[in-house]
Amino acid sequence: MDKYQVLKETFGYTTFRQGQERLVDSTLSGRDVLGIMPTGAGKSICFQVPALLFPGITIVVSPLISLMKDQVSALNAAGIHAAYINSSLTERQFYKAMDFARQGRYKIIYAAPERLMTESFLALAKEVPISMVAVDEAHCISQWGQDFRPSYLKIVDFIQQLPVRPVLAAYTATATKAVKEDILCILGLQNPDVLVTGYDRKNLYFAVEKPKNKREALLEYLRKNPEKSGVIYCNTRKTVEEVHQQLVQAGYPAVRYHAGLSEEEKKQNQEDFIYDAAPIMVATNAFGMGIDKSNVRFVIHYNMPKDIESYYQEAGRAGRDGEPGECILYYSGQDVKTNEFLIEQQVKNEEFGREEQEVIRERNYERLRKMTFYCFTNECLRDYILRYFGEYGGNYCGNCRSCLTEFQDVDVTEEASGILNMVVTSGQRYGIQAVIDAVHGSDSAKVRQFGLQENSYYGVLKDRTIVRLRQILNDLLVKEYLWLTPGDYPVLKLGEKGREFLQEGDRVQVFLKLPKDQEKAENKQKVQKKRAVENVKYPELFEILRQYRYQMAQKAHIPPYIIFSDKTLREMSTYLPVNREEMLEINGVGTNKYEKYGKAFENLIQDFIYNKNIEK
CATH class of the missing domain: 1.10.10.10 (Winged helix-like DNA-binding domain superfamily/Winged helix DNA-binding domain)
Structure with a gap:
């Protein structure tokens, strides 16, 4: 068999996609490779095709159990004998898989990086011929990558233990210049063929929205797109639970996914999503790696991710079939604080010295800063992402919120x-x-x-x-x-x-x-502020102002409403005026009343904003 026969007979494709054939050819010639290809570009084909043509076994190092299971299941379904070695196996399953590997039953073995340097796995690696080691999600080896995993450093030790050095093939969807250099250097790739196919996915539409109520914005989007399948990413398990419950109560066929669920539920929910039994998935970033669902039409980030790498990788799960996909990010100021908390927790949990922790912390805060800027730029969103990864083109893509706004x-x-x-x-x-x-x-x-x-x-x-x-x-x-x-x-x-x-x-x-239309929108907002406020945004402040008004009225021996009416206090407790101009926009506050009472109420509102850490 040759590469074309394997591609057609095993995987069902008649032609290679951009970049695939070059990487396959380099690998088959015995040359190390580094492929940086966007999500959905077909990275797995680049190492699976050579693996079936090489005489020995290919070891694929993969970071996630779910990713291994999915790819091994797909290979077995295609008639290829493959297995995975990770912590999900029982002791009996593990030894059975090892025995089959020794007998030559497997062409491809997926292994968690933690398994590589164990005594039993090293013994196997020295007994059987290994033609290639493929490193999937290779950015995990770099401290500058968004998912640095110290266990990936064991790959280098593993290679050095082998009697004959195999071909090394590294693949990732996202890598900045620093990450790319780390992969090349740490893995020790020899005369590698490095191919970056480009990060641009022209079929994806990008938008950032700042809704006052994320829940209502999400439900409105789903009402307008009833037939579409998509992923809704949340920063925390708690938010996943809340959003999932809201969607189910609203009648949407949604499932959830996060690390706190049982393996059984995660597996069932993942299958329900993949097979469109439940076309909406609400998940943390624990979901998605290796999920090859081609008809995902939208990816909504309910919270801002911690960095551009994570965002682009997760957003890239939309439109893998080349059809249009929408990538929408809902931003709020609280997202920044949540990510700062997560950064601190991540650094504390890593086994590093104090200096290393500080370097990682600063790096993560810098990436968070770039992610936050993405949410505020009025320039082309696609161009912002591409420039982050070192690609430079035009500043108009015609398929993002900024480019479609005048x-x-x-x-x-x-x-x-x-x-x-x-x-x-x-x-x-x-x-x-x-x-x-x-x-x-x-x-x-x-x-x-x-x-x-x-x-x-x-x-x-x-x-x-x-x-x-x-x-x-x-x-x-x-x-x-x-x-x-x-x-x-x-x-x-x-x-x-x-x-x-x-x-x-x-x-x-x-x-x-x-x-x-910004100026019109601001003028409209001022007109709306003149209208009566039915619901108070900050009831606690309303009580503070009401109590103060009562004390002031007692001292002046006048009815409280003479100072300001409840209607006026409700508006103050919603729009938070903190200066003369803003106070005079409130119903019931004229120049005379402002001069007489306004400053005292301003100070109360300012103190409330400061104590509650509210961003206006």
């Missing part, structure tokens, strides 16, 4: 100058909210605590809205005029472009890219 460039040079100067003159010691409050002229608890009201740039942008200032500051972060330090209390630092801007003075302009 934008206008708004000159924000004055605002940028105010923000950057505030950061510098305050010693680059404060976070986002403190800087925004200061340039806005807010009398907030943070401003008073840090003494920022004494800064010469205090209040220079008091006529701009908090929303607009936050947009501009986020854009300055994305464009690297500023950067945030990692850790629990991030502070703003001046970036290289920020220094250049301040040195150049008025000769440099800064533009903010905004949707053309």
